Amino acid sequence: MRVRSLLAATLLCFAAPAAAETLTINGSDPATANVTDLLRLSVERFEGEDGAAVAQQLEAELAKAQFGGRPWYRIVAPESGAPADGLVTGTTRASVEEVSVTEKRKRCVEDDPADKKKCLKEVKVDIRCRLRTVSVATTARLVALADGSVRYTRPLNARDQQTYCPDRAASRSVDDYIAGTQRDQVRAIRSDLAPRDYALDVRVDESTKGLAKPAQAAFKNAIRLTKTDQAGACAAWTALTRDAEPTAALAFNLGLCAEMQGDFTAATDWYGEAQRQGSRSSAIAEGLERIDRNRRALADWDARQRLTRAK
16 A cells, blocks of 8 residues: 555654664554544634643644644634634633641651750651642633534543642642643543554564574574664574564564555564464554554545545
């Protein structure tokens, strides 16, 4: 598929030698919301005191969303009157509550006459403190304008409690917490509405069980090669399969190699071979799940491209 080739080439450009004994998997997770046919998006100001700022942050995040280095959305200003396929609305509100609380402290009531730094007798006393609760609630909603269907809605809630006293200040300000939480909530919404690229360092399987002595040396050398030349490590593992049946570790590593190169069919086959050879590693299931998500992201992009050409 041409789109797959484009994505694989783009991802390999970003691949770099990773940490020791790992291969770098670049890929994309699909949007969780049903947005495949929504090419042009508008974001209205959210309700609430910070609504304008939150809407602007979300608009900027969605404008930056890409797949294979190409924009996912065309962002349309709602006030422009230009046609849009979807409209995002929402609310964001923050509240602060404080109540009086008491804490215990030790207080010296009798000093040591011989050493003023020592205390002969201490008692516990109450001190007045304040318990502060900050709540931030943001809700986003996406409507498809062609038929008015609600494609996405998500409420996000966060709460922070801090107790501060005359001898202990709060560790963060109210404004800092609200601003940081709203940024996190905006990013969560963006993650639902557009694909998410990732680069993941996955540890290779270092087991030499089942390999003949000469093959063990070549296998270990490939392990070391992952530090500086991941493609070279994969070529070395592939060469081992010419003279012997792959072991579970070799099959898993070749699955990682195929996934790294964007060949999902080969990666799935190799992961399956690793399981048939007796591997029960959870990393295999994780790899298969990554491949499934990547395939869905590719299918969504392919569908969007067909829509773009039709318009």
